[in-house]
Every structure is written in structure tokens, then in C-alpha cells.
Amino acid sequence: MRAFARRVPQLLHLAVPPSSPSPPHPLLTTFAGLCQRGAFSDAIAAMASLDALGLSADSISYSNLIKLCVRHRAVEQGRLVHLHLTSGCRAPELFLCNSLMGMYVRFGLIDEARQVFDAMPVRNVVSWTTMISALTNLKLDEEALRLLNSMQREGIAPNMYTFSSVLRACPTSASLRSIHGCILKHGLESDAFVRSSLIDVYSKFGDLDYGYRIFNETATPDLVVWNSLIGCFAQGGDGYMAINLFTQMKKAGFFADQSTLTSVLRACTGMVLLEMGRQVHVHVLKYNRDLILSNALLDMYCKCGDLEEAHEVFCRMPEKDVISWSTMISGLAQHGRSSDALTLFESMKVFGPKPNHITILGVLFACSHAGLLEDGWLYFRSMRQLWDIEPGREHYGCMVDLLGRAGKLDEAVKFIADMNFEPDIVIWRTLLGACRVHKNANLAAYAANQVLRLEPEDEGSHILLSNIYADSHQWTEAEQVRMSMRDRRVKKEPGRSWIELGKIIHVFVAGDMSHPQADGIAKELSKLLRRTTTLGYIPDTDFVLHDVGEEQKEESLRYHSEKLAIAFGVMNSSGVKPIRIMKNLRICGDCHAFAKLVAKSERVTIIIRDHVRFHHFKDGVCSCGDYW
Template structure:
């Protein structure tokens, strides 16, 4: 009585005052400790009983097995298993079920299956124990097979069984079975059971049956925090973020509290919607409820602030709540990278190493994406070493490695990383094809695409976009047309805006302007900025002023703040000698307060990134850099290089144009690379805009003069300059 009323001390006092204690007394005491979650103490009492001269019976051992389960004491559970066999209680149904439950919940599924197989007539408790154990250990196939066997043998599943099976259905995406279970519940007039109802909400949401999930939710007899969380998560996971926030508001009106799960789901939706006001309001709730130091809340809030473009708030909150958990660090690194603060992300990685934070595949993947954004090849290699040491070279980390090497200028390393992947899914193949595309290896990319199809891997829209880009960079018009026209027929993928934009760019750059404009007309949707940008770029290459003006007018309406449109139009005017047109474009930019994005180039030397702008003299080795440029100028002239002054938009004389061209950012970066790296070492430069024609010509000559491979990544692709030629074949 005392035990069941929660008065454990009084229960023990009565036991201690008993003049004689038989097996019934001890069993009552065991039960009292287990019922009050004092499982470790219950286990120690078993030894005292045995020392007193009494041997446990089947009821004693069942209670102690429950205690072993509650205290996760697997070793003691194995000993009790031995007692059951030794004392002849192994065939007792209560003991067998307790043993089965212990093994299942403590992770030894094989032992649980063995115990279950030895039960002659398993009852509903036995079935529930083994099925819930399979679900707990994520062996959903086995759980579903057991469920089918259970029904075949005539055992009627109860609410616990169905709740467990619905969890497996949710993980396996088994829509039909879930709906069948729901229908059976309604027929049995027990469709409103709370736990089953919550499981149905979960499975329907994961099967994209959100309306069905909501119907079940609305019919629940009671709705606690778990039920509300299931509905909020259902909307959040399905992309119905507005509905997720509405349900959260309704939950608060009901006067219910919330927990970490609620807040994490809500913050996921605020991040997707990029609603900074709601994110701040949720932050206030977090502080009021005392969850601000929870690692997963820190992670969710940092992620939401980051996606709402509130970098300072994300950083401040992260720093105010230090943690040794890798999850918040991963979110902060991702946020830095998304906001162009890749160097800060890499500094945070070093801090993690100093703090001895246990790293995982997710943070390594984020760091590799950071290196990709920075084009930081050397740092990417170092992170690769850390990945190899920690054993995370698989799955998405391997995919990120392929992507990083491809986009950091080493297609050879990308290919090595790709070949070492134990399994290659569509992401890995797409990354490899994309890397080949950026390096201008069009035919190799097509070969890789064919190998992918031969391996039985179906492409997605990103794969096909990468294939089209590969054809674009290599001028493979016929091959691109074949892929584009067969997308829906062969792969069931309708071309999106980006696929059309790539084809229009390819046709335009190949001089097929009429075909390009005709494709714009045939598009099944309104052309976006990428399409008009492709036409404008083609107009600049082929000097079509009329088409260029038309495309520029469309772009200025869609993206009035973008300076690149005005710059390309000014280039078209300048190429035709129409300086009045150039002045008019500049006047329009001034009136519209559009600022031209400055050309910038980066080069990584000894783990440091050096940035240059045109005419830059801020570097601490400026004198050496300009001296190297002067030296190169003489050698270039002797080699036959003639400056392309037609690409300069300044209305000044030729000598001034030549001087301005000689101090472009990519030339400064290359000159620094020549003086700061070992002789013969490759020079890797990144530029934020398209490499200019004059710099492209000059760097070809420099690669031969200096006997260096110079790798330049611009906004569109990689250029590998070697022995006086470029991998693009002057087609970019």
C-alpha cells in the first residue's frame, strides 16, 4: 500500500520492522522499488535476499528484470537470465516476457529474438515486447514481418502494438498499411486512442498525407504537448511552414506549455519562411522558458537567425551559450558560409579542435562546403586529412569532398575522391559531372553521365543541368540539344528555368541567336533573370546591340539593383565605339543608385587568403608585386602579347587603357602567386566576376613565360592555363 502510494521510505520501514520476511515480503519490496524508479536499489536488494538464505522465485526475478531494464543494467540482466535457467523458472510466461522486454529495450535484439522464439505460446505482451524492441532498434522490416505473423496466428493487436507498427510505417513510408490500420481501428470503434492517434499523425505527415494527419489530430479525445508537437512537425516537415506557425499559436491559446521539440519545429519553419520578427518572438519565449542553453535550441535558433540574414544575432547567441556539442557549431559554420564569412567558419573549426569537440560527418560536410565557397584548396585538403583520421569518409561527406575538389580547381583529386566512395548515388555522380563541366571537360562529363546510366543510377534535375553546363562550356551544341529534348521522355524530368537558361546561353554563345530567342518564346513559363542574362551575354559576345538592349530592358525590370546588367550593356556600347551609350548607361546607374560590383580576385598561399582589387596597393608586398608586373610586361611584349584595349570602358587614350588593364585584380593575384609560391608550383586564383578577355590572353602568355600552371576560377568556370594555352580553348 505504501509503495503504490509513492511512500517508499514508509514501505521500507514496515519491511525492516517485520519479525519474519518470506519470499512474498521480498517480492513486495522489489515491486515497491521498481514502481518508484529506484531500479538500482532493487537490484542490490536481490543480493541481500539471497544472502539471507532465500532463493528468488519467478515473481522476484520478473521484478528484478524490470529493474535491470529501468536502470539499463545489461550485465545484471544476463545474470538474472542465468538464475531463471538455474532455478527452473525459464518457462514462466511472466519471466520470459520480462526477459524478452529487457533484451529488446537494452539493444540486444538477437537475444530478444532467441527468447521470443523459445516462448511456446506468445501472448500480446510477448508480441508487443519483440515488436517494440525491433522498432526501437530501427529494424523496421523485422517488426513488420512479426506484425504480419502475429495477425496470421490470430493474435489481435492492441493499442501498443499498433502504435509501434505505425512508427515503422512512418519510417518505411508505408502509406497503404497505415491507412489499413486506421480503417481497422475505426471499424473496431477505437480510432480515437491517443497514442495511436499521435502515431497516425506522424505516419501520415511522413507519407505526405497532411490533410489526413490533420483530420486525425482534430478527432483526438485529448491533445497534450506530444500531440501538438506531432502536428506542428507534420506541417514543418512537409513545407507548410505557415500552417506550422498557426498551429503553434493555437497551441498557446489552449494554454498548453511547450518543450524543446516544439521550439525546434517552430524555428525550422521560421527559418524556411525567413521571418525575422517571428524568430525574435520565439527567442523571447525560449529565454522566458529557460531553454536558451539547450544544445538543440541553440542550434535551431542559430540556424533560423542565419537564414533570416541576421548574422550578428546568430553569432551573439552562439557565443553567449558556449557548448561542446558539435550540432550548434555546425549551424554556426553553415551560417558563416551562407553569409560569405568563410574565413570565420574556418576559424571556428580551429576553435573546435582546441576545445576537443567531437566532430561528425555533418560538420565536416559543412566545412568542405566552406572551402568550396572560398575556393580554399589547401584548407580543403587539410580537412580531408581530418576526415580520413576520424573515419567519416562515406556518404554525404564523400560527396562533399568530390564537390570541393572539383570546385577548388583539382579535377584529378575530385576523381580520386569519387573513385574511393564505397557507394555512389546521384549526388556523387552529379558532383563529379559538375566538376568536369566547370573545368571545361565536356566530353569527359558526357562519358561520366553515360557510365552513371549504365550503373543504373537515375539522374535528377541537377545532374541534367550539370550535363547541359558541360556541353555549354565545351560548345557541344548537338549533344546538349539531344539531352535537353530527351529529359522528360527518358527521365521523366521537365526542364526548369535553369535548364532553359543553360540552353539559351549555349545557343547564344555559339552564335545561334535566332534559335536562342525562339527557345525563349517557346518556354512554358515567363522568362526569369537567368534567361535574359544569358541572352544579354550572348549579345555582348556577338555585338548584337538591338538584342542586347531588349534583354537589358527586361533584366532591369526584374533586377533593377544588379549592376552586371548595366555593365554588360555598357560593354556592348563600348565595343561598337558608342561612348555616348556608355555615358547614358552610367547616368542611369547613378540615377537608380546602382553601384557596380568591384572586380576582386583571391589567392590562397600558406593557409592565408590574399584579396586584390584593380589597382590595389594595400598589400604589404605591393612593391614586389608591381615590380613583377613590370618585369612581366616587358616579357609579354617580346612574346607577342598585345593588350585588348577594346574591353576597357574608360574614355581615355590607349596608353592609359593599357596601364589600367595591366593592374586588373587577376593579374595582381597571379603576380603575387609568382613571388609567393615555390617555383613550378601551381597558382590558384579565384575571381568574383567573369575573367576579362585581356587578362585571359595575358595569363596564357604568363603560363608559358613562367613555366607555371595557372588555374583561375571565375564566376562561370575554371580556366587551366598551361604552356601558353587555356583548357577552355578560348571558348567561355
């Protein structure tokens, strides 16, 4: 009986059915469906009806609607959603507040995002990280760092995304090391994204060695970390290290992705390593629709001297943007094919995207290096009218170069005087270079003084002025310039040429016969000099800048770095591939004449890239038309 009495409440509970919850309002169901299906306009209209009835939908529907606002870039509708969620003293859930804040960040409305953030009664790591990341992206670095400190004071532990964002806000190496200490404290030093960000930022401060040390501390580095380090060395100018790391990465069993290959191609471009670039091209084939990677490949071939392959890449690209067109136009111009560059530009105007300031630079370069004075003026004057491009210093510099090369030195000086800004050191150097070509010592002295006023230790201007005086046989003035260089301890950068052979770079310095094959090079050079002399080569001693005897001048010319590299290239040439030589300075006129005749006598193609452009020597002719 007592057992039965104990069961009565349970039986009564089973006998009386619980009251069923009232069904949701039909409008709420409709609103949820519209948000889920992505019917944006109808969902906004339904939300207005909810407002009128004082109804609130579920959080998932509102979250979907906020995503639709972001997708449609609907700023005003996003504000309406925000107003709806906070009307009537309602307080949105935490994740909805985070969604609203993220929406405003994506709209670029940082003040409104901050208002949402400041009004939140409770904030989690997502809230703080969203705000810190937004501030970092806007370069509001000090505020981002202050927010990180506030976050930790409130007891919220940063996560890997917080640190990945805030590391970019470090203004000094000291602040970087402080954040690094926080990362260690929170045990996130092994996270791939954090480690990658650390490597990037240490590299930004020029501490590539410490970035490499962080990389080596990784027990099993993943692709993100590999890419970060390779990219840092490529951007930092250490192309050899970037390529070495790429080789190590492949041996470790990692497959290169678009990011890896773009960085390695940048390294090949910077070091002018054509053969290595060709090997990387094989890996690029599976990503042939990646525009950024295709542009990097195109740039590599243009700057490493294989214009034919560059043109093939350009023609095969399924998509071309303004970078693609501009790179190809500049490449053609730098290789002496100015008319082809201008023809391609005309095609771009019809079939391609709108030209930008980089495109016009390539066009003006093409005009300058082909002596197309009228065309250059036409393109320069049409920049504002046709393409709404404001000419920059670089465009003015190209025009000074164009006028100077054409011998219009007085016009160049007037053009500089009429500029609406103060000429910079590059423009004065350009005029100074033109003065040397046209042997105008008086104007050269004026231009050189302008350069030295802006940069008293400028090595190139001292040397150019000395060369101009030497060209004019004004040895006293030339010696005064050299004495000034000695007093200021300004040293002339020696001429260097290098050539890639069997994945090895062979470097030659003017007058230096320390190469392992020096004896063979000297013999080959003597043979080439004999053969070219029969074809009319006469050493141009105007390019020797010291007041010494004629025999000594010829001996000095004999061991210019270009000639040493040409002799080495001919020694190791199969006669099929071009001999490709890179040079740190402008090629001298004597070596230019020598290279033309070697190409003819040995029936080879010689390609020399100096610090301005490419020279293709074939059958006794240069692609520059002797106008460089």
C-alpha cells in the same frame, strides 16, 4: 486466548488458498508472440480473429503491431488496427493514441492524425508535440503556433522537443522573440536542442549576431550547438566565421562529426579556400563511407580548382548517388574538359543512377563551353523522351548560351521567342553577353533594353552595353549609357582577384596598388610584361572602354586585377604547385592572352576561376581552347 482470537482471521486466510486467475485465451498469447517476433501478416490475421471473438490484447502487443505497420508502410493495415482499438466503445490508452497519431503522421495522413488527436479525452506533452511537429513539417505554421497556445492554456508545459519543432514555424522575427520568451519562462534556454534551434531560426531571419550571442551565453556548449552555429555561418555566406568557429571548437576539445565537416567544407567551397579544405579532408577520412560528406568534399575540390583530387575522391567513393555523378560532370565541364564530362555522362547512363535536371545542366554547360552545338541540341531534345525531365529555365538558358557562343544569334532570338514561358533576366543577359563576343551592337541594345525593362537598376547590363558600344568605337552611344548609369547612380563593380597563400587571402583590385608588397609586384609585373612581349604579347586595347589615347589604354590594362595577382603568384611560387587565382568578373581577353604567355615563359601552371568557369593555363595554352 484473546491473542489467539485476533490471529484466527490471519490463519484462516493462510489456510484457504486464493482463487487462481483464469488463464489467458490461447489466441491472445499467440497474438502477443506474433507481434513481438515481427510476424506482420500473421499478426494482422490474428487480430481479425480477436475481433471475431470480441477479445482485446495487451497494450504492448498493440504498440508493437503499430510499429510494424509503420515499418512496412502498411497504411490500410494501420487503419484496421485503429478500427480494432476503438471498436465496441473501447477507448485506447493514452500512449496507444499517441502511437496511432504518430503512425498517421509518418504515413503523411495529417487529417487522420488530427482526428485521433481531437478525439483524445486526455492529451499529454507527447500528444501535443507530435501534432505540432507534424504541422510544422507541412509548413502549416499558423496552425502549429495556435496549437502551442492551446497546449499552454490547457496547462500542458511544452518540453524541449515541442520548442525545437515550433521554432521552425515562426513566420516573423516578432513571433520568434515571443517563442523565445516562452522558452525562458519554462527554463529550457540551456537545453542543447532548443539552443541549437534558436540559433538556426535567428540565422534564418538574418540575425547571425544574435545567434552568436545565444551561443556565447551557453556555459558549456555541446557539439549540437557548435554544429548549429557553424552550419548557420557557412550557409549564411560568412565562411571565415564558420572556419574560425571550427578552429575554436577543436581547441575546446570537441571532435568534429559528419555535420561539422559538411558545414566547414561548404564554407571552404564558398570562400574558395583550397588549402583549408585539404586540412578538413584529413578529418573526413574516418567517415569515408558517409555519402553526404563525400559529396561535399567532391564539390569543394571541383569548385576550388583541384580537379585531379576531385577525380580521386570520386573514384574512391564506395557509393555514388546522382549528386556525386552530377557534381563530377559539372566539375569537368567548368574546368574545360567537356569531352571528359560527356564521356562520364555516358558511363552514368550505363552504371549510375538516373540523371536528373542538375545532371543535364552540367551536360549542356559542357556542350556550350566547347561549341558542341549538335550534341547540345541532341541532349536538350532527349530530356523528355529518355529521362522524363521537363526542361526548366536553366536548361533553356544553357541553350541560349550555346547558340550565342556559336555565333547563332538569330537562332538564339528565335529560340527565345518560341519558349513556352516569358524569358527571364538571366536569358536576356546571356544573349547580351553573346552580342558582345560577336560585336552585334544592334541586337545588344535590344537585349539590354529587355533586361532593363525587368530590372532597371541592373548594373551588369548597363556595363555590357557600354562595353559593346566601346568595342565598336561608338563612343557617343557608350557615353550615353554611362550618363544613364550616373543618373541612376549605378556603379560598376570593380574587378577583384584574390589568391590564397599560407592561409592568408591576398586581394587585388584593378588599378589599386595598396598591397603591402606593391613595389615588388610592380617590378615583377614589369619583368613579366618584358618576357611575354618577346613571346608575342601585344596589349589588346579593345578591352579598354574609354575614348583615351593608346598609351593610357595600355597603362589601364597593365593594372587589371588578374595581372596583379599573377605577378604576386609568380613572386611567391615554388614552381611545383599551380598558381590559383579567383576573380569576381569574367576574365578579359587581354589578361587571358597574358596569362597563357606567363605560364609558358615562367614554366608554371596558372589556374584562374572567373565567375563562370575555370581556366587552366599551361605551356602557352588554356584549357578553354580560347572559347569562353
